Amino acid sequence: xxxxxxxxxxxxxxxxxxxxxxxxxxxxxxxxxxxxxxxxxxxxxxxxxxxxxxxxxxxxxxxxxxxxxxxxxxxxxxxxxxxxxxxxxxxxxxxxxxxxxxxxxxxxxxxxxxxxxxxxxxx
Amino acid sequence: xxxxxxxxxxxxxxxxxxxxxxxxxxxxxxxxxxxxxxxxxxxxxxxxxxxxxxxxxxxxxxxxxxxxxxxxxxxxxxxxxxxxxxxxxxxxxxxxxxxxxxxxxxxxxxxxxxxxxxxxxxxxxxxxxxxxxxxxxxxxxxxxxxxxxxxxxxxxxxxxxxxxxxxxxxxxxxxxxxxxxxxxxxxxxxxxxxxxxxxxxxxxxxxxxxxxxxxxxxxxxx
Numbered sequence: 001x002x003x004x005x006x007x008x009x010x011x012x013x014x015x016x017x018x019x020x021x022x023x024x025x026x027x028x029x030x031x032x033x034x035x036x037x038x039x040x041x042x043x044x045x046x047x048x049x050x051x052x053x054x055x056x057x058x059x060x061x062x063x064x065x066x067x068x069x070x071x072x073x074x075x076x077x078x079x080x081x082x083x084x085x086x087x088x089x090x091x092x093x094x095x096x097x098x099x100x101x102x103x104x105x106x107x108x109x110x111x112x113x114x115x116x117x118x119x120x121x122x123x
Numbered sequence: 124x125x126x127x128x129x130x131x132x133x134x135x136x137x138x139x140x141x142x143x144x145x146x147x148x149x150x151x152x153x154x155x156x157x158x159x160x161x162x163x164x165x166x167x168x169x170x171x172x173x174x175x176x177x178x179x180x181x182x183x184x185x186x187x188x189x190x191x192x193x194x195x196x197x198x199x200x201x202x203x204x205x206x207x208x209x210x211x212x213x214x215x216x217x218x219x220x221x222x223x224x225x226x227x228x229x230x231x232x233x234x235x236x237x238x239x240x241x242x243x244x245x246x247x248x249x250x251x252x253x254x255x256x257x258x259x260x261x262x263x264x265x266x267x268x269x270x271x272x273x274x275x276x277x278x279x280x281x282x283x284x285x286x287x288x289x290x291x292x293x294x295x296x297x298x299x300x301x302x303x304x305x306x307x308x309x310x311x312x313x314x315x316x317x318x319x320x321x322x323x324x325x326x327x328x329x330x331x332x333x334x335x336x337x338x339x340x341x342x343x344x345x
Binding site: 001002004005007008009010011012019020032034035037040043044047049089111112113114115116117118 | 165229232233
């Protein structure tokens, strides 16, 4: 699971109000080369929750994302864009868990796939 | 030119995973007929990816048209997700992300009106309702009364995630009463039509293509 995907998932247990973002409990992290495409990054940036990505990136070993992102950084700050690319697309949570910030419920991640199925009493 | 659909010989399935069949091929044919030249989806999502044949084909279509999108596929079955992963690897497709989940639920808050291409090949076969509680491969096809049990859980979620410029492609058979499905979606201001009809063994396939009514009409796309 890439952090791009993590950024889009929420805990949907019945009654949970603050199920976003999942905390990441990593057991095995893999790095995978992805095609570097700054246009894709600029395009996707408005859809991201930046603080969630930044926090997840720190847990996953990419501590270099800034707190604030400016338009000029997105346009021509090559160093920033490389870190952004790496955090978003190249760090893979292979084994571990996603933890609901409200309930602490752990959703396992196995072979890179998060299991977000709920138990009967959570629906 | 790169082939724009997945190769069945490279597609994984087993006793727990639905083998690519006439319905999968009809869905991929419908997607191939889509006007990709004026469509650059940011988010593509397949629900119930099974063997991975369809989402792998979508990834290849995107790449053929030089498009880069966030592509996700989900299934309730871990066996299906393993098959999809194998199918993707066999085709050298790296950027499809997999999620084990029940329809669209975990994605709804963050993908509110964001999905540009939503794809669903549901369990559409009419069966007795007790087939619905099975956890084996029956989940891939058992649809309960008129084949509508899972479809009717999915339909209300479509309006949550479909983007203003998005399209939803869904497999149905005539037993599901596709006109009634279109009417239910229409109540959510989602318009659509049967875009492909095909007779297969013992079933009459109807592929639906749907989109949000107001935005598109206002843009004069009809």
